[in-house]
Amino acid sequence: MAELKLKQIKKTYDEGPTVIHGVDLDIRDGEFMVFVGPSGCGKSTMMRMIAGLEDISAGEVWIGDTLANDVPPAKRGVAMVFQSYALYPHMTVRENMAFGLKLAGKSKQEINEAVTRASDILQIGHLLERKPKALSGGQRQRVAIGRAIVRKPDVFLFDEPLSNLDAALRVQMRIELTRLHQDLGSTMIYVTHDQVEAMTMGDRIAVFNAGRIEQVGTPLALYQHPANLFVAGFLGSPKMNFLPVSASIFGHSTSIRLPGGELLTLPGARAEGELTLGIRAEHLRFAEHGVPVTVELVEHLGDVQIVYARAAGQSEPLAVKLGSDSTAPASGSRAWLAIDTAQCHLFGPDGQAIRRTEHTF
Template identity: 60%
Template structure:
């Protein structure tokens, strides 16, 4: 296995900066996920780790050795790409064995490596087939198997499931998690899909505009986002954001004035530095909101706009008077009986709210008290 250390990594093309001083340490045997929108620099960084892109500045260490100038073939890593890139004229066995043959390994050692990898990936029965005879999920397994036979110290995955349909992506996520547990090899996985990031990563690095916004476990990032970008990027539906003004602040509680004149209370959180008169953004997730039958403590009146019936639940979208933001509420399935335009009361949780300042940085996360 190999640890990976990135110190002030910079990448630019001519005068265009793509990565701006990336600092990140990845432990031996860890499954780290890079997630972010298209163009945020996550795949560029992965290719720099692989040696496929030059590093413009900073230091890359793999297994404790500075790797900036080490040739890709000498970095003891294997990469799985979005495209399967299988040789169509070769069988599955030949595709998996090809790199070992080029390296001059003996036939017996090659066969042992291929058979072992095929058994791990449950594709032994496919070894004599051609790629054209395989499904998308099977082809991706072969591409992963081709990497496994090289026994790398580091696996790099560049959006490997993007070409698969939804059900196959779920299956392959399970397979990759199982593979990591069995091989216990360091893996870096790049995706733009926040569901993949949350379900696969032991830790996640959230990228935006060539910078890392936050690094942490899925639980840390979901429940304690450092800023508006992370809060809005992770979670489906995404976190609700409501403009507000602080009208009272104590050691335990903030009172907020919402659009339409409603006043609600939230736990301030130990990190809160909010002051009276300050404009803030209130963040709250759909699963923490409740539709109430009547006005009560910490309720606001809303107008129902749209209901999505999902079978086991409904997502209700509503708006505050005087507010432009739609609020998503995860509700029981029978909420589908609500009608668009209907008035309702929304109860906001005291203990599961997040407060962000005008720059988008978290001031308080009362979820930490829950």
């Protein structure tokens, strides 16, 4: 196990633009850190630089007490699980798991013990003599993790390891990986573009966007207090509703004028000018009066219903999350939305969140 420090990491390709712009991040010993962000945001590149598979253009990677920039990948004490599993197709599961140890000159007994231990943890003992093509996607994934475990690395790197699995298996493997982290207690870095994986698995999440980290924090902290419009919009399903508003300070509160002219008071916020109001779908409800909307679509997801309703003059419909026992208005009907002002977020013209002080009613 080891802590990991990234200091001003930059990545520039020879004939291309800079893809990582000076990333700073401290990952604690034994922490499960998730890198999340849209495709092309640089999260996988960051992980590959930690692994040593990509050169670092500038900055420092510290693994434990070692500056790892010039340390060969195999000597960094990291093991990586690839999105495509990257198993050696001509080797059996046992040979796949033993390959690294063999190259390291370990004895047969040590190798057998390590392979047996890992296969017991992952319950793949019965697959050891099979070749990868005779395994299902989930089994291959387990073997790939087993190959990482046998090396007893300081840091585990997972590069979108569940992307190729079907939905049910993905949920199962998500739980197993979280359990594995609890059992091993190792430092793990997990790259994903799936916010559900990020929210459910990570001790902390680093949200990447265009080669920068937008925010680092615990899943709940990021969900409840997004630092900017990007994080607010990226985390949460359905994504946060955004409305352009004009604001003026009114004592210890901010008075908000919605696009339709309705007025709201946000206690604890002090901002003025043209701002963006962010409201999560669960903080909207249908009421007798409020923001007038036309219901466009109702999605029944079993445990919840998502209602998409458009306010006058808005290009995007507002998403409203209702419990399965609530009665959703019919598509095409007129309705009114009440906004839970205590849970609203305000974002300035630069997209950064405007912090609200603790408030009471």
